[in-house]
Amino acid sequence: MLAEIGFVATILAFAASLYAVAASLLGARSRRTQFVLSGRNAAYLTAVMLTVACLTLLVALIVEDYTIAYVWSVSNPNTQLFYRVTALWGSQAGSLLFWSFLMSAFSAIAIALNWREQRRLMPYVIAYSMAVLAFFLGLSLFIENPFERFWVLGGEVVEAALQPAASFAPDYARLADSAQGLNPLLRHFGMAIHPPMLYLGFVGFVIPFAFAMAALASGDLSNNWIKATRRWTLVAWLFLSLGLLLGGRWAYDVLGWGGYWGWDPVENAAFLPWLIGTAFLHSVMIQEKRGMLKAWNMFLVIGTFSAVIFGTFATRSGLVESVHSFARSGIGFPMFLFWFILTLISVSLILWRRSQGALRDDHGFGSVFSRESLFVVNNFVFVALFIAIFWGSFGAPILAELVFDTNITLGVDYFMRVTPPLFALMYILMGIAPLSAWGVSSYRRLGKSLLIPVALTLVTVLLFHLGGMTGVLALFAYGIVSLAGWVAIYEAYRAVRARMKTRRESPLLALSKVTRRNPRRYGGYLIHLGVTIIGIGVIGSTLFQMETQRTLAVGESASIANYELRYDRFDGGQVSADGRILDIANLSVIRDERVLATLRPRRDFFPQQAEGLNSMSIAGAHSTLENDFYVLLVEFSPQTQVATFKIYINPLVNLVWWGGLILIAGTILAIYPVELLATSRVRELSFGNSAASATA
Amino acid sequence: MKHLWIITLLLALAVPVMAQDGVVTDDDVNEIASKMYCPVCENIPLDSCGTVACNDWRYEIELMLTDGLTEQEIIDDFVFRFGDRVVGVPQNQGLRILSLWVPRLVIVLSLLAVLWFALRNSGAGGHVLDQVAENIPTMDDWRAQIERDVRGTS
Numbered sequence A: 001m002l003a004e005i006g007f008v009a010t011i012l013a014f015a016a017s018l019y020a021v022a023a024s025l026l027g028a029r030s031r032r033t034q035f036v037l038s039g040r041n042a043a044y045l046t047a048v049m050l051t052v053a054c055l056t057l058l059v060a061l062i063v064e065d066y067t068i069a070y071v072w073s074v075s076n077p078n079t080q081l082f083y084r085v086t087a088l089w090g091s092q093a094g095s096l097l098f099w100s101f102l103m104s105a106f107s108a109i110a111i112a113l114n115w116r117e118q119r120r121l122m123p124y125v126i127a128y129s130m131a132v133l134a135f136f137l138g139l140s141l142f143i144e145n146p147f148e149r150f151w152v153l154g155g156e157v158v159e160a161a162l163q164p165a166a167s168f169a170p171d172y173a174r175l176a177d178s179a180q181g182l183n184p185l186l187r188h189f190g191m192a193i194h195p196p197m198l199y200l201g202f203v204g205f206v207i208p209f210a211f212a213m214a215a216l217a218s219g220d221l222s223n224n225w226i227k228a229t230r231r232w233t234l235v236a237w238l239f240l241s242l243g244l245l246l247g248g249r250w251a252y253d254v255l256g257w258g259g260y261w262g263w264d265p266v267e268n269a270a271f272l273p274w275l276i277g278t279a280f281l282h283s284v285m286i287q288e289k290r291g292m293l294k295a296w297n298m299f300l301v302i303g304t305f306s307a308v309i310f311g312t313f314a315t316r317s318g319l320v321e322s323v324h325s326f327a328r329s330g331i332g333f334p335m336f337l338f339w340f341i342l343t344l345i346s347v348s349l350i351l352w353r354r355s356q357g358a359l360r361d362d363h364g365f366g367s368v369f370s371r372e373s374l375f376v377v378n379n380f381v382f383v384a385l386f387i388a389i390f391w392g393s394f395g396a397p398i399l400a401e402l403v404f405d406t407n408i409t410l411g412v413d414y415f416m417r418v419t420p421p422l423f424a425l426m427y428i429l430m431g432i433a434p435l436s437a438w439g440v441s442s443y444r445r446l447g448k449s450l451l452i453p454v455a456l457t458l459v460t461v462l463l464f465h466l467g468g469m470t471g472v473l474a475l476f477a478y479g480i481v482s483l484a485g486w487v488a489i490y491e492a493y494r495a496v497r498a499r500m501k502t503r504r505e506s507p508l509l510a511l512s513k514v515t516r517r518n519p520r521r522y523g524g525y526l527i528h529l530g531v532t533i534i535g536i537g538v539i540g541s542t543l544f545q546m547e548t549q550r551t552l553a554v555g556e557s558a559s560i561a562n563y564e565l566r567y568d569r570f571d572g573g574q575v576s577a578d579g580r581i582l583d584i585a586n587l588s589v590i591r592d593e594r595v596l597a598t599l600r601p602r603r604d605f606f607p608q609q610a611e612g613l614n615s616m617s618i619a620g621a622h623s624t625l626e627n628d629f630y631v632l633l634v635e636f637s638p639q640t641q642v643a644t645f646k647i648y649i650n651p652l653v654n655l656v657w658w659g660g661l662i663l664i665a666g667t668i669l670a671i672y673p674v675e676l677l678a679t680s681r682v683r684e685l686s687f688g689n690s691a692a693s694a695t696a
Numbered sequence B: 001m002k003h004l005w006i007i008t009l010l011l012a013l014a015v016p017v018m019a020q021d022g023v024v025t026d027d028d029v030n031e032i033a034s035k036m037y038c039p040v041c042e043n044i045p046l047d048s049c050g051t052v053a054c055n056d057w058r059y060e061i062e063l064m065l066t067d068g069l070t071e072q073e074i075i076d077d078f079v080f081r082f083g084d085r086v087v088g089v090p091q092n093q094g095l096r097i098l099s100l101w102v103p104r105l106v107i108v109l110s111l112l113a114v115l116w117f118a119l120r121n122s123g124a125g126g127h128v129l130d131q132v133a134e135n136i137p138t139m140d141d142w143r144a145q146i147e148r149d150v151r152g153t154s
Helices: A002-030 A033-062 A069-074 A081-089 A092-114 A122-142 A172-178 A189-204 A206-218 A224-255 A265-290 A294-317 A332-355 A371-404 A412-418 A420-435 A443-466 A472-503 A507-517 A519-543 A654-671 A674-695 B002-021 B026-033 B052-066 B071-082 B093-120 B126-135 B141-151
Strands: A149-153 A156-160 A546-552 A557-560 A563-575 A581-591 A594-599 A602-605 A615-618 A620-623 A627-636 A643-651
Touching (some): A002 A033, A002 A122, A033 A081, A033 A092, A033 A122, A081 A092, A081 A189, A092 A122, A092 A206, A122 A206, A122 A332, A189 A206, A189 A265, A189 A294, A206 A224, A206 A294, A206 A332, A224 A265, A224 A294, A224 A615, A224 A654, A265 A294, A265 A371, A294 A371, A412 A420, A420 A472, A420 A519, A472 A507, A507 A519, A519 A643, A557 A643, A563 A627, A563 A643, A581 A620, A581 A627, A581 A643, A594 A620, A594 A627, A615 A627, B026 B052
Antiparallel strands (some): A149 A156, A546 A643, A563 A581, A602 A615, A620 A627, A627 A643
């Protein structure tokens, strides 16, 4: 029954999305509002139907309905409730449905919020967002249907959404016995949040894309579409950033290689839209302030969404081999076709409007050191990073296979040769651009503004040097990263100090007032600060990581840097509630003859996992701000209890996570609606007035 | 005969010394393995791959190191057997140039395109405007905003 409800709800959502496209386009062409209204209501209906479909699949997972093939493939009777819920996006079919659900919800909210103000754009926004949704729902219905059930037909077990003639349902108990269980890699708390965050980031970019396309289609190429989507773009960027961070943390905890970013093609596929989206977030300011780069912004927003679709295609089609990617499936060709057509239509629309002169800029570039010029360089850096990472992840391997009939992998070696100069340039620009002025600016003026941040940077570098750092490369890297951070802090400080002087406010109050008056600016500075801290963490954990592998008997110790690791005990063959077999080593981390921590790195074995990965290495880590003492249990002998450990010291790695949190906080601040702040200010004032009148 | 004894004695002394110097540690193996990828897995570096096959390949590296092969010789051997997919940058010269230089070339061309675009849209020359800017008391938006903040007006 659950399968039927979910299946019918998905069909209705698919039909409603197609109807929404047709009705809204018809309404726009014939200027008949009732059609557009009907299209809007159909768009709302998709959200309702997909909520029903997702809930149905969730219930099926929770009540263990193994007659549904998807439930059977991602859970078994040992699966804990928590992982039953996360299994909703644990495999291809479920995650596609979940993706569609999120997209329909985003679209419905965006349509509802902008309905009154953006009436001219709305029919096209509905049409484009629903067309994308219809495509994904088509994949769910015709290729990766999560509501297919098992049937016995002529002695064979088949999967079908509708019962084939002369078939019957298989025995439930046998299905439960043979159920697969969730992929071991996904049995981690991070997996509960990482994919939904990434999906929210991905589908969030549908909204700016749909608005941009609507602007191109309707001819309303004013800044309306930008005003309507600025916050949506930030929301999507926020979730994508969060997804990338959580993905890094998950890799660090679960993949067992001592790092958080392996330049894996699927990681990169999520990073590519982030890069273009970041370029757009900067570039869009130039259009808002100076009416420039109109066509370029269109390219960026469409490029971001195109990168989302390409990344999805690459991850889900089996195009690239990755520890992250979904199994090969039939959705590859349709997704590639969709990506190609979508990009072709979008680019053609831009070129058409441009040829009409509709995307002409209001101003030319003033001077080399103006803010807009530096933002263009910033955009170049992000696009260059995109090119380098796209080439390494997809371009070169695909070309080598197609043209030279050979498989190649471009790994860390490649990325560490090509990307560092670009990242360095990015940090330098983060340090310079916020100090330059819009319109016209000179190098002298800019140089004067840079004096104090540069002095602070030199002091920082000197401190690093006095602290024992001698490498020129490391000092240079820390220098440019610190400059970006100091500029952000210095700019906020200047505003606070000015307010403190004239208003005699305390530093905290002045900071709060300044931030509340322009959350977008100060949110931006906070993001820059977060990126600076991430940079410090990345440099530390990349350039100064130490590792060693030692084989120890119980009671023996190994030394690394000024730490000692003592192997105390081995707890083998422990069985967890979900059927895993755990082999745990008990270790003591000692420094200056004092036990700092006890670690329990372990190997998890999944005896019920019939295929694919059936063991995982979970690290034990002692985390401080200075570093992570990170240990993996590589192998062990149950007879002798001799074990091999891989020990890493990852300096400053925790700054990556702390910087990430600051980045997230900054983004939330930048998103926070100024109107709400204004309202709260009015409330404060009225409360103040009423309190004053009460006192009087 | 006398010389043979001396040679034997020298060899007997030398062998343990070589064995001591030639001890291959896990770190030596991992240093080379970290530069390669598991030939059959999905983009997993060989040093951190946990499969039985990867253990065997790491053991092979250990044996090769014991036999005195250099890092490059070991990598070449793996590339010969499994192809260029086992290394992070292809060893084949043509593929290597293609991999490393195409993105750089595209980036340089993009930079030229940006410069061309900026010059075309600059109107007056940037240098002249820079000089003009020296004399113009510009107050950009954010400074104006701070002033408004300070004054408490919106």
